[in-house]
Every structure is written in structure tokens, then in C-alpha cells.
Amino acid sequence: xxxxxxxxxxxxxxxxxxxxxxxxxxxxxxxxxxxxxxxxxxxxxxxxxxxxxxxxxxxxxxxxxxxxxxxxxxxxxxxxxxxxxxxxxxxxxxxxxxxxxxxxxxxxxxxxxxxxxxxxxxxxxxxxxxxxxxxxxxxxxxxxxxxxxxxxxxxxxxxxxxxxxxxxxxxxxxxxxxxxxxxxxxxxxxxxxxxxxxxxxxxxxxxxxxxxxxxxxxxxxxxxxxxxxxxxxxxxxxxxxxxxxxxxxxxxxxxxxxxxxxxxxxxxxxxxxxxxxxxxxxxxxxxxxxxxxxxxxxxxxxxxxxxxxxxxxxxxxxx
Amino acid sequence: xxxxxxxxxxxxxxxxxxxxxxxxxxxxxxxxxxxxxxxxxxxxxxxxxxxxxxxxxxxxxxxxxxxxxxxxxxxxxxxxxxxxxxxxxxxxxxxxxxxxxxxxxxxxxxxxxxxxxxxxxxxxxxxxxxxxxxxxxxxxxxxxxxxxxxxxxxxxxxxxxxxxxxxxxxxxxxxxxxxxxxxxxxxxxxxxxxxxxxxxxxxxxxxxxxxxxxxxxxxxxxxxxxxxxxxxxxxxxxxxxxxxxxxxxxxxxxxxxxxxxxxxxxxxxxxxxxxxxxxxxxxxxxxxxxxxxxxxxxxxxxxxxxxxxxxxxxxxxxx
Numbered sequence: 001x002x003x004x005x006x007x008x009x010x011x012x013x014x015x016x017x018x019x020x021x022x023x024x025x026x027x028x029x030x031x032x033x034x035x036x037x038x039x040x041x042x043x044x045x046x047x048x049x050x051x052x053x054x055x056x057x058x059x060x061x062x063x064x065x066x067x068x069x070x071x072x073x074x075x076x077x078x079x080x081x082x083x084x085x086x087x088x089x090x091x092x093x094x095x096x097x098x099x100x101x102x103x104x105x106x107x108x109x110x111x112x113x114x115x116x117x118x119x120x121x122x123x124x125x126x127x128x129x130x131x132x133x134x135x136x137x138x139x140x141x142x143x144x145x146x147x148x149x150x151x152x153x154x155x156x157x158x159x160x161x162x163x164x165x166x167x168x169x170x171x172x173x174x175x176x177x178x179x180x181x182x183x184x185x186x187x188x189x190x191x192x193x194x195x196x197x198x199x200x201x202x203x204x205x206x207x208x209x210x211x212x213x214x215x216x217x218x219x220x221x222x223x224x225x226x227x228x229x230x231x232x233x234x235x236x237x238x239x240x241x242x243x244x245x246x247x248x249x250x251x252x253x254x255x256x257x258x259x260x261x262x263x264x265x266x267x268x269x270x271x272x273x274x275x276x277x278x279x280x281x282x283x284x285x286x287x288x289x290x291x292x293x294x295x296x297x298x299x300x301x302x303x304x305x306x307x308x309x310x311x312x313x314x315x316x317x318x319x
Numbered sequence: 320x321x322x323x324x325x326x327x328x329x330x331x332x333x334x335x336x337x338x339x340x341x342x343x344x345x346x347x348x349x350x351x352x353x354x355x356x357x358x359x360x361x362x363x364x365x366x367x368x369x370x371x372x373x374x375x376x377x378x379x380x381x382x383x384x385x386x387x388x389x390x391x392x393x394x395x396x397x398x399x400x401x402x403x404x405x406x407x408x409x410x411x412x413x414x415x416x417x418x419x420x421x422x423x424x425x426x427x428x429x430x431x432x433x434x435x436x437x438x439x440x441x442x443x444x445x446x447x448x449x450x451x452x453x454x455x456x457x458x459x460x461x462x463x464x465x466x467x468x469x470x471x472x473x474x475x476x477x478x479x480x481x482x483x484x485x486x487x488x489x490x491x492x493x494x495x496x497x498x499x500x501x502x503x504x505x506x507x508x509x510x511x512x513x514x515x516x517x518x519x520x521x522x523x524x525x526x527x528x529x530x531x532x533x534x535x536x537x538x539x540x541x542x543x544x545x546x547x548x549x550x551x552x553x554x555x556x557x558x559x560x561x562x563x564x565x566x567x568x569x570x571x572x573x574x575x576x577x578x579x580x581x582x583x584x585x586x587x588x589x590x591x592x593x594x595x596x597x598x599x600x601x602x603x604x605x606x607x608x609x610x611x612x613x614x615x616x617x618x619x620x621x622x623x624x625x626x627x628x629x630x631x632x633x634x635x636x637x638x
Contacts, residue, residue, distance in 0.1 A: 028410045029376055053406040054373040057348055077438045079409040083402075087372040090398040091347045108438035115434055119396045119427035121477050158440050 015043040015146065015171050017220050017318040019243070021284070021310045022058040026227075026249050026263070027080055029054070030288030034312060035080035036226060038245070039064050040165060042147050048072045048088075049163060049224050055084035056091055062313045067097065071142060073149070074105030075226035076160035082109065086116050093124050100127040104141050104151070106159045107132050133161045138237055152237035154228035156262045162226065164237060167219035169195075178212050220318045223278070227285065229259065230268035232275065241278045243318045245310065248283035251290070251299055266296040270303035279319070284310035334362040334465065334490050336539050336637040338562065340603070340629045341377040345546075345568045345582070346399055348373070349607030353631060354399035355545060357564070358383050359484060361466050367391045367407075368482060368543050374403035375410055381632045386416065390461060392468070393424030394545035395479035401428065405435050412443050419446040423460050423470070425478045426451050452480045457556055471556035473547040475581045481545065483556060486538035497531050539637045542597070546604065548578065549587035551594065560597045562637045564629065567602035570609070570618055585615040589622035598638070603629035 018041045023034030035052025039059065046068040048055070059066040066088075074082045082105070092101065103109065110130040117124065131141060135153035142149050146168050151161040172193050179189065188198045188207055195216070198207040223238040225246045238244055249263035258265050264272075266283055273281035281304050286293055293309050300307040308316065337360045342353030354371025358378065365387040367374070378385040385407075393401045401424070411420065422428065429449040436443065450460060454472035461468050465487050470480040491512050498508065507517045507526055514535070517526040542557040544565045557563055568582035577584050583591075585602055592600035600623050605612055612628050619626040627635065 027413050029379065034376075053403065054376055057353075057373055057376075060348065077435075079406055079435070079439060083406045083409075084372065087398055087402045090402075094346050106438075108434075112435055112438060115427075116396075116398070116431055119425075119431060119477075120398060158438075 015167075017042050017165075017167065017222065018315050019222060019245070019282070019318070020062060020064060020315045021312050022055055022062065022064075023050075023052045024284045024286055024310050024312055025080075026247075026285045026287055028288050031291050033286070034058055035083075036075075036285060037084065038224065039066070039069070040222065042165065042167070044068070045144060045147065046070070047149070047165070050075055050081045050226060051084040051088060052080045053083040053087075056088045058312070059088075067092075067095070069101075070099060071102045071104070071149070073141070073151075073163045073224075074103065074109055075154070075162065075224075076156060076158055077106055077108055077112075078158065078227065081226060085109075086113065089113065089124070089128065090122070092126060093122060097126040100129060102129045102131065102142065104131045104133055104149075106161070135159055135161060138164070150237075152234065154225060154234060155231045156227045156229065160227055162228070162234065162237065163224045164241070165222040165224075167221065170217040170219055172209070172213040172216050175212055175214060182207065182212070184212070222318050225272075227262070228264060229262040230264050230272070232272070235272065235276045238272075238278065239276045241276065243280045243282060243316065244273050244276065244278040245282045245284060246272055247285035248296055248300060249285050249287050251296055254287075266300040267303055270300040270307055273304045273307070279306065281307040282310045282316060283307060334486075336361050336484075336486065336541065337634050338541060338564070338601070338637070339381060339383060339634045340631050341374055341381065341383075342369075342371045343603045343605055343629050343631055344399075345566070345604045345606055347607050350610050352605070353377055354402075355394075355604055356403065357543065358385070358388070359541065361484065361486070363387070364463060364466065365389070366468070366484070369394055369400040369545060370403040370407060371399045372402040372406075375407045377631070378407075386411075386414070388420075389418060390421045390423070390468070392460070392470075392482050392543075393422065393428055394473070394481065394543075395475060395477055396425055396427055396431075397477065397546065400545060404428075405432065408432065408443070408447065409439075409441070411445060412441060416445040419448060421448045421450065421461065423450045423452055423468075425480070454478055454480060457483070469556075471553065473544060473553060474550045475546045475548065479546055481547070481553065481556065482543045483560070484541040484543075486540065489536040489538055491528070491532040491535050494531055494533060501526065501531070503531070541637050544591075546581070547583060548581040549583050549591070551591070554591065554595045557591075557597065558595045560595070562599045562601060562635065563592050563595065563597040564601045564603060565591055566604035567615055567619060568604050568606050570615055573606075585619040586622055589619040589626060592623045592626070598625065600626040601629045601635060602626060 020039040022037035025033035036050040037055040038049040040047040138152045150164045154160040200206040221241045223241040246269035248266040248269040250258045252267045339358040341356035344352035355369040356374040357368040359366040469483040473479040511528045519525040540560045542560040565588040567585040567588040569577045571586045
């Protein structure tokens with residue numbers, strides 16, 4: 001019976017859905033805080049979202065296995081969101097990476113990478129594919145076994161997109177007692193876990209997945225909004241997300257500055273979370289003027305209770 | 320009398336000549352060690368030499384006043400020597416810098432900077448001047464009040480130069496006892512410090528600078544050799560330097576790897592120091608394979624006793 005429990009656990013673990021924060025500061029690194037980058041792990045698949053300067057240092061610092069990252073998403077071409085990318089590519093090259101790397105970002109990023117590879121006479125040891133993002137509505141960027149990643153437009157000073165990580169289906173959970181009672185073999189359990197019934201030789205349902213499995217949970221969704229002015233138009237793209245990351249560069253007292261630099265306040269981020277009906281809000285991209293971040297958290301919680309500060313090295317699970 | 324001592328001390332401090340190490344690792348950051356960058360302070364003038372990723376973090380970490388840096392020298396376009404430059408430029412811009420910034424580096428660096436400014440729609444708030452270096456012998460890059468900086472060719476896989484920081488003259492030191500005895504006024508002291516005699520109304524020498532000042536010390540020189548294969552041809556460019564920084568990526572056991580990657584071993588760096596008759600050697604640019612750096616130091620000291628390991632955050636004075 002141990003085998004079954006073990007198997008279930010293993011399959012379940014494969015689809016953990018977590019965000020590890022690598023950098024939380026905006027514009028300039030300050031108070032020991034790095035610039036935007038997040039490591040998103042979905043089962044055994046890993047993604048990097050934005051890549052501020054020093055991201056590869058942070059990946060090492062927090063002991064993240066970044067050789068597993070195959071897809072990197074860059075929201076826009078302000079330095080605090082992408083200047084760590086060339087260093088990471090260079091380290092992959094020097095570490096003899098052979099797995100393909102897929103980069104998704106705005107027009108121009110390919111030119112920035114190409115020109116730097118050319119001037120350093122670097123011929124990459126691995127295939128590097130570039131996929132240009134656009135601000136033209138919600139776009140599917142990549143579809144993998146159990147997850148799809150989309151981009152959607154954000155309003156900022158330059159072309160900028162958010163990203164939505166959308167699980168296709170949740171793994172089923174077996175009803176352990178029934179499995180034990182019916183003494184199911186491994187092959188039947190696999191079929192049930194895939195949502196299939198098991199048939200007998202006459203083609204009749206022998207073990208029904210509905211009987212032996214809990215109903216699958218709703219697919220999970222993580223939405224990432226890097227740099228954006230307060231914009232109700234982005235709500236359809238993030239509506240109902242389990243976890244929303246939304247920038248909160250300033251406090252409401254600096255709302256005029258948020259508007260002029262096309263950023264958001266903590267209160268505005270919380271309003272978006274509330275309007276979009278998300279389950280949980282993570283704020284970040286803090287201005288260097290705030291050493292203590294608690295006031296930003298309190299301001300956001302005043303509007304949307306289930307808010308957390310993103311903190312470097314912390315991992316947030318999408319429930 | 321206190322005034323005189325104070326004045327002398329202040330003038331003297333102005334011309335301290337020091338190198339602060341910001342990064343010591345080669346290729347990939349490892350063991351918490353950053354990539355090449357050095358902050359060179361000459362009196363009140365500050366220079367940055369190479370600028371690996373995360374250099375602006377290191378400048379903050381070691382509390383270096385980097386707003387004072389007006390001249391940045393980049394040896395070559397391998398990422399570990401320049402990928403921190405755009406972040407630093409961006410931070411200067413966001414901090415409303417208005418002082419001009421002068422960058423010296425190989426062909427292509429201007430294109431790399433320009434293209435990134437263009438794609439981020441950044442119009443710098445300060446003038447940025449780019450000066451292309453060449454491998455055509457020793458070249459004067461910039462001449463300031465008391466110092467000249469030259470480039471000289473290094474043999475590496477791509478176009479690469481070293482840099483030589485050469486003091487024009489040393490400040491004179493007053494013979495305190497004689498000054499006190501003769502009750503010299505401030506104006507006369509200033510003249511003496513500038514190497515001028517003080518004349519009386521008849522045009523005769525009243526106070527001779529030879530009598531009241533120690534003979535000026537020989538001008539100091541710091542030579543920086545970033546990435547280079549073992550190359551005796553560079554000796555004329557660094558001969559007699561007070562402090563030589565020479566890369567020592569590998570130990571002698573990996574001499575074949577040093578040759579194939581066009582780097583040097585610790586023993587080779589020491590041999591160059593010995594042949595060039597420099598006073599002191601600083602090694603760095605360590606391969607990530609060495610966690611413990613003492614063996615590299617011992618290997619170098621076996622050939623050239625007055626060798627030190629460059630260590631991040633440490634400041635080395637050019638005596």
C-alpha cells in the first residue's frame with residue numbers, strides 16, 4: 001500500500017505551483033533590495049519572469065536550480081527588468097548548456113542580445129529562441145503539458161506586457177481508502193489519475209474514476225503585472241487569478257508621481273485586486289524611498305485584506 | 320602652527336592613490352565572488368576600471384561614493400568585464416546626474432549602450448562621451464591635473480587593452496620644523512608647495528623651495544592587466560609600475576587551459592611582475608574552480624614575493 005501513497009505524493013509534488021521572489025525594488029537597487037525578477041516553478045518546469053541586474057547572483061544566493069529554466073519572460077526593456085539577462089545567458093553558455101532556451105519579450109530585445117553576442121564573439125553552445133511579445137490583447141506565448149503562458153498588455157511608458165500562467169487541469173487525487181479496499185493495480189491507478197475509467201474485458205466500466213478519485217480541483221492561475229499605471233482595463237486579463245502580483249511602486253501620497261511615471265500605488269494595486277476578484281495579492285517593485293515596507297502593506301490591506309509584501313528569497317505557493 | 324600641519328595633511332590626502340576591489344572572479348560569479356571591477360581613487364578624482372554585472376551593488380555595499388566617478392575604462396567586451404555598465408549608467412540617469420561621464424572601451428561598446436538607451440526610450444540627463452580604445456601600442460586616453468591614463472594592448476580572444484594610471488608629479492612635503500622656525504605665511508607656503516621659490520621685493524630668493532621642502536617623490540604608477548595570455552611583449556607597458564594588477568585565472572597545473580582560453584596562471588602573472596620589475600603584484604580574475612585562493616597566492620609568491628590576492632572590498636594603496 002505504501003507504493004500507492006508514494007506514487008500519489010510524487011505526482012502531486014510534480015505540480016507544485018510556486019513563485020520565488022528574486023528582486024523587489026524598482027529602478028535603482030536600494031536597501032539591499034534587488035531589481036525585479038521572479039522564479040516560477042510549476043512541477044518540474046521552471047520559468048523566469050523579468051531579470052534585473054544581478055538575477056544570476058540571486059538565483060545562486062537562494063539556491064535555485066536555474067539550469068532547469070527553459071523559458072524566460074521579459075515584461076519590458078527598462079533596465080531594472082532585463083539587465084541581468086545577458087549575464088545569465090553568458091553563464092549558461094560557459095556552463096555548457098545544451099538545452100534550448102526560449103525568451104519572450106518586446107521587440108528590440110533580440111537585437112540587444114545579438115549585438116552583445118556579436119561583440120564578444122560568442123557563438124552560443126545552446127539554441128536560443130526569441131519570441132516577440134505584443135500589446136495586442138491576450139496572446140498565448142507557449143503551451144506546455146499542463147500549463148499555458150499568455151501575455152497581456154500593460155500601460156507603461158514603453159511597450160510592456162504582463163504574463164498569465166494558467167494551469168490546464170489539476171492532477172486528480174485518489175480516494176485512498178477505496179483504492180486500498182479494491183486492491184487496484186498500478187496500471188489501473190494510472191488510468192484513473194489521467195481521468196480515464198478502467199474497463200473490463202467486456203468493455204464495461206470496472207473502476208470508475210468518479211468513484212475512486214476526488215473531483216479535480218479548479219486549475220490555478222498566477223498573473224504577473226510588472227510596471228503599469230493604475231488601469232482598470234487590465235482586469236479582464238487577470239480576473240479570478242489565484243495569485244496576482246501587481247506593482248506598488250509608491251504609496252497613495254505619491255499618487256501624482258505614480259501617474260507621471262506610469263506606475264501604481266499600493267492602494268491602486270489593491271483596488272485592481274479587489275475589482276478583479278483575485279484570491280491573493282502580492283505587491284512589489286518598491287521605490288527606493290521606502291526603507292520600511294510595512295506602510296505599503298497596510299495601505300493595500302486597507303482595500304484588499306489578503307495582500308502580502310513580496311520579499312526576496314521568499315516562496316509563495318499558488319494554492 | 321596647527322593651520323600649517325592641517326593644510327599639508329589636506330593637500331597630501333587629496334592625492335592618495337588607491338585601488339578598491341569590487342569584483343575578483345572570472346567568467347561566472349562563484350563562491351560569493353563578483354566579476355571584475357575596480358574603483359581607482361586618485362586624490363579627489365575617481366575612476367572605474369571594468370564593470371562586471373552587479374558592480375553598482377558592490378559600490379553600494381562597500382560604501383564607495385560612486386557619483387564622483389567621471390571616467391570608466393572597459394578593457395574588453397566579455398560580459399564579466401562590462402555587463403554592469405548599463406545598470407550604472409541607468410542609475411546615474413535616475414539619480415539626476417548632470418556631470419559628464421567619459422567611457423573608454425573597445426569598438427562596439429558605444430553601439431551596445433546606444434541600442435539599449437534607444438529601446439528603453441531613455442534620453443540621458445547627463446552628457447555621455449565615448450572614446451574608442453585601440454590595440455595599437457600605448458595610447459593616452461585622458462590627461463587630468465596630476466594624472467594621465469593610457470591604454471596598452473593585451474593578447475586575449477577578443478580586442479582587449481590594459482590601462483596604466485600614471486601620476487604626473489608628487490605633491491611636495493614641507494619641512495615642518497623650518498616652516499615653523501621661519502614663521503612662513505600661507506601665501507609663501509602655497510608657492511613652496513607648487514615648487515616655486517618665494518622672492519623678496521628686490522627679486523631675490525627669500526625662501527627657497529629646496530630649503531623648505533623635501534625633494535618630491537617619484538610619481539606613482541598603477542598598471543591594470545585584465546584578461547591576457549602570458550605575454551612578455553606587455554612588459555614595456557608596465558615596466559617599473561608601483562602596483563601591477565595582473566589576471567591569474569588558473570594555477571600552473573591548468574596552464575594548458577590558460578593557453579587555450581588566452582588567460583594566465585598565477586605563476587605566469589608573477590613571472591611578468593618579476594620581468595617588468597614592478598614593486599608589488601596584485602592577482603585576481605580567479606576561476607570559479609578555486610574556492611580557496613591561498614594556493615594561487617603561494618604559487619605566485621614562489622616567483623614574486625611581493626604578491627597579494629585581490630579581495631573584494633579591500634583597498635590597496637599605491638605607495
